[in-house]
Amino acid sequence: MNTNVIEVTDLRRVYGGGFEAVRGIGFTVARGEVFALLGTNGAGKTSTVELLEGLARPASGRVRVLGHDPYEERAAVRPRTGVMLQEGGFPSELTVTETARMWAGCVSGARPVGEALATVGLTRRGDVRVKQLSGGERRRLDLALALLGGPEVLFLDEPTTGLDAEGRRDTWELVRALRDAGTTVLLTTHYLEEAENLADRLAILHEGRIATTGTPAEVTAEQPSRISFELPDGYLLGDLPPLDRLGVSGHEVDGTLVRLRTHALQRTATGLLAWAEAAGVELRRLDVRSASLEEAFLGIAERQEAAA
Structure with a gap:
């Protein structure tokens, strides 16, 4: 069995007007690995992740997630993946529990809502409307919904933005536990300490290209x-x-x-x-x-x- 659950080859993404956001990158992510995509604003991180999630078709190149094209074979990929976007965009008048139940209705084989909320520490906030949540609590809700289907591959786009130090550490522990249980995690983050603590391997993007890749130790070893x-x-x-x-x-x-x-x-x-x-x-x-x-x-x- 191929141990790589994500394979990217010569991937390119071009927006209207000819702007090339992703310029021929390639990398692999192994099963049960945390892989971090880093880069400055505009480096191409989110553009790359959206292609992996099957939200858009690449201009050229090849993407495989769990052996499938995530855009052309979305039905084969989507039930086995979890996605945490930078912005959840949930209805503000629903409570936390109502939001999770609504989302569970769209997920194949959803785990119990209470279990998902407990995983991210939101059990006591179940009756609170989404509009009353803090920014950090909304990020926790985003993560809970991404985990509802017990995904084999989890995409985390800036997962700890808005969290306090304790919430960030709790999320790190959760990601480590998911990895240890065999979940593959692809992470984008602006917090370099987060990538250094969580990532088994990482790639640093600059202007749509991979400038360097390797383990955190290998990447830092290039610097004195x-x-x-x-x-x-x-x-x-x-x-x-x-x-x-x-x-x-x-x-x-x-x-x-x-x-x-x-x-x-x-x-x-x-x-x-x-x-x-x-x-x-x-x-x-x-x-x-x-x-x-x-x-x-x-x-x-x-x-x-x-x-x-």
């Missing part, structure tokens, strides 16, 4: 780690061991503050601390940190703009 500290009194940069021997790829000095960039963090930090110990000095304001997904994201955007 950083070490910063204050030079001890009476010491200059030249008093340190040769920076190239420490594995330093770049540096800046701002008064007594030194910032080092390195792709060999352990080697650089060990050499620096060993020198300080031997010299009997303290490196004040010492800060050692690995590259983050945010730095990788911003670095890609900067490189692409510089090359344009």
